[in-house]
Amino acid sequence: MPELPEVETVRRGLAPVMEGRRITRATVNRPDLRWPFPPQMAERLTGARVIALRRRSKYILADLSTDETLLIHLGMSGRMLISAPPPISGDGAAPDRATLGEWHHHHPAPEKHDHVVLDMDTGARVTFNDARRFGAMDLMPTAAAEAHPLLAALGPEPLGNAFDETYLAARLKGRNTPIKAALLDQHLVAGLGNIYVCETLYRARIHPSRKAGRIAAPRAAALVPIIRDVLAEAITAGGSSLRDYRQADGELGYFQHSFQVYGREGAPCLTPGCTATIRRIVQSGRSSFYCPSCQK
Structure with missing residues (x-):
């Protein structure tokens, strides 16, 4: 199961694509993963802007403009993958170099285990793929996020000041x-x-x-x-x-x-x-x- 460094690496990879961006369409392809998804998750995510993307323990937390926070747990086989149409330069050609947050490959064909798909307002797509379905997603009020059952009893972050x-x-x-x-x-x-x-x-x-x-x-x-x-x-x-x-x-x-x-x-x-x-x-x-x- 991914540990703190793996989850933090994924968070850092997602941040340039998601932070400050709006989710134009959320697609939920099944009712559950490890646990049932929250009611109307696709509707609650669609149109929301991602204010901040942070990590708590082994969880990724996306704070939304709707005053809700999306909790993401990768589980044993969950993957957050980014794709986007290739950006076009002024002369009509794709740029030679990619920088962080620019993704130079087309959206791949949907796969069997693409359970949640987030289309961003930049054209980027974030796909949660989980073959074993031990991952999880949930939505909760941002103001009460630390009281979520998965977060409430956690100790301090090992990279934070409280852990000395x-x-x-x-x-x-x-x-x-x-x-x-x-x-x-x-x-x-x-x-x-x-x-x-x-x-x-x-x-x-x-x-x-x-x-x-x-x-x-x-x-x-x-x-x-x-x-x-x-x-x-x-x-x-x-x-x-x-x-x-x-x-x-x-x-x-x-x-x-x-x-x-x-x-x-x-x-x-x-x-x-x-x-x-x-x-x-x-x-x-x-x-x-x-x-x-x-x-x-």
């Missing part, structure tokens, strides 16, 4: 759960997933099974800049493409080529001088990858 060294050290103190499980707890910090927690703990030299409450406060506090570095690097790389994930322009993310432990079971540790190999254990049904020598 003092906060994390205090929240980990006394916890009897493994540090891996603690960092995956969306009530403690929003948006972290399995891949980036594995990478964070490797850089911090902390074993994923170590009890969160037994990590000394300075060492717990040191996790904050490491988390931010890992996420920032992943966003710069366009996220990690493992199965279905694509950026909004259809391109793959490339952070998977920088994995130091995730998915590297049996491979040599990349720490200089370390002769151990990466191991895998299962914690709460999820694979944890770590170096038995470097991580204690």
